[in-house]
Amino acid sequence: MKLALGFVLILFLCSLHGRSTAQSCVDEAFSGNRSYSSCSSLPYLNASLHWTYHPSNASLDVAYRALQSSSGWVAWAINPTSSGMAGANAFLAFPNPTTGATTVFTTPISSTGLIPSDVADGNLTFAVYGREAEYSSAGGYYTIYASLELPGNDTQQNTVWQASTTFSDGVPYGHRFSGDNVLSLASLDFSVQGGGLTN
Ligand SMILES: *[C@@H]1O[C@H](CO)[C@@H](O)[C@H](O)[C@H]1NC(C)=O
Ligand SMILES: *[C@@H]1O[C@H](CO)[C@@H](O)[C@H](O)[C@H]1NC(C)=O
Ligand SMILES: *[C@@H]1O[C@H](CO)[C@@H](O)[C@H](O)[C@H]1NC(C)=O
Ligand SMILES: *[C@@H]1O[C@H](CO)[C@@H](O)[C@H](O)[C@H]1NC(C)=O
Ligand SMILES: *[C@@H]1O[C@H](CO)[C@@H](O)[C@H](O)[C@H]1NC(C)=O
Numbered sequence: 001m002k003l004a005l006g007f008v009l010i011l012f013l014c015s016l017h018g019r020s021t022a023q024s025c026v027d028e029a030f031s032g033n034r035s036y037s038s039c040s041s042l043p044y045l046n047a048s049l050h051w052t053y054h055p056s057n058a059s060l061d062v063a064y065r066a067l068q069s070s071s072g073w074v075a076w077a078i079n080p081t082s083s084g085m086a087g088a089n090a091f092l093a094f095p096n097p098t099t100g101a102t103t104v105f106t107t108p109i110s111s112t113g114l115i116p117s118d119v120a121d122g123n124l125t126f127a128v129y130g131r132e133a134e135y136s137s138a139g140g141y142y143t144i145y146a147s148l149e150l151p152g153n154d155t156q157q158n159t160v161w162q163a164s165t166t167f168s169d170g171v172p173y174g175h176r177f178s179g180d181n182v183l184s185l186a187s188l189d190f191s192v193q194g195g196g197l198t199n
Contacts, residue, residue, distance in 0.1 A: 024048065030063055031134060034145065040188060040195040044180040045163045046141075049076065053190040058153035059129065060190055064091070064144040064161065070135055071095060072165035073172035074142045077109070080125060080151040083158040084185055086111050089124040090162075093133035093142045097170035104133035104144060105171075116168040126151045155191035160184060 025039035025048055036050035047066035054060070064076035073094035081087040092105040105121040106128050127149035135142050151157065161184045164175035175181050188195035 025050070028065065030143065030145075032145075034061075034063065036061065036063060038190070038193050038195065040186075040197055042161060042184070042186065043197070044184040045074075045161060047074070047076075047161055047163075047184075049159070049161075049188070049195070051190055051195075053150065053155060055153075055191075058150050059147060060150045061147045062145070064146075065141050066161070066163055067139075067141045068163050069140070069165060070137060072163065073167070074144070075162040075172065076144055077160050077162075078126075078148075078151065079158040079160055079185075083187070084160055085109055085162075088160050089126065091131060091133075091144045091146050092119070092172050093135075093144045094167070094172050095135075097167070102133050102135045102142070104131050106131060114173070116171055116173050119168075119171040119173055124148075150190065156187060156189045158185065158187050160186075 025041045037052045039048060039050045041048045045066060047064065050063040052061045066074040068074050073092060075090045075092045077088035077090035079088040086109065088109045090107045090109055092107055094103055095101070096103045106124050107119055108122055108124055129147040132145040133142060162175055162181065164172065166174040168174065186197045186199055188197055
């Protein structure tokens with residue numbers, strides 16, 4: 001029993017260590033006195049997802065945080081119908097091309113063959129009750145805050161996230177199609193601590 005506990009502890013410490021290069025789940029502070037009941041340190045693109053699931057109204061409050069330069073963009077999405085980019089309902093954070101102010105779009109992505117005008121602020125296939133994004137120069141990261149209707153009140157969802165520094169017509173457009181940028185998707189169960197991340 002002692003041995004088993006020791007083993008679990010070592011695994012735990014290793015997983016903490018492995019997280020140190022990405023956005024971690026420890027000691028992260030959020031603006032507006034926000035706090036979340038669970039977190040997953042996502043395995044690619046230096047990102048983490050924090051959330052609170054409210055079964056009573058089938059809503060999910062999330063904070064997606066990802067390292068990025070202030071001139072780049074980040075995105076986090078739930079894909080209720082498939083996995084990966086096609087069908088993703090995305091939250092995009094990026095600098096407004098004229099004012100530089102951090103902007104957040106909700107953008108449904110119907111296919112991988114987007115044109116820049118498809119990258120518009122629109123309605124997702126589920127309700128969005130609130131959204132906000134900010135950039136921390138000190139931390140070098142974006143944070144997207146959102147409150148949304150969990151599709152079908154199903155706590156298991158396909159998620160996908162992205163980051164890039166390329167734009168077209170002032171909106172996020174284009175990213176690498178190799179390496180971490182194509183691995184950045186996972187199924188998460190928002191009812192379990194840590195999300196039980198699977199690919
Ligand atoms: C971001 O992630 C990459 C790959 O996981 C890692 O090599 C790099 O050190 C990370 N960058 C920072 C600033 O943590
Ligand atoms: C911030 O949250 C804590 C606990 O969640 C609460 O005790 C405190 O009153 C809150 N502060 C403000 C300024 O809302
Ligand atoms: C959402 O699902 C949970 C767990 O199955 C259930 O307890 C809850 O009543 C559901 N909420 C709504 C609003 O349907
Ligand atoms: C859902 O319920 C929680 C409390 O359980 C509440 O804090 C939250 O504001 C509600 N969200 C919406 C969108 O009504
Ligand atoms: C989003 O939904 C609202 C209300 O259902 C509607 O008025 C609006 O035109 C929709 N926006 C887009 C871009 O489809």
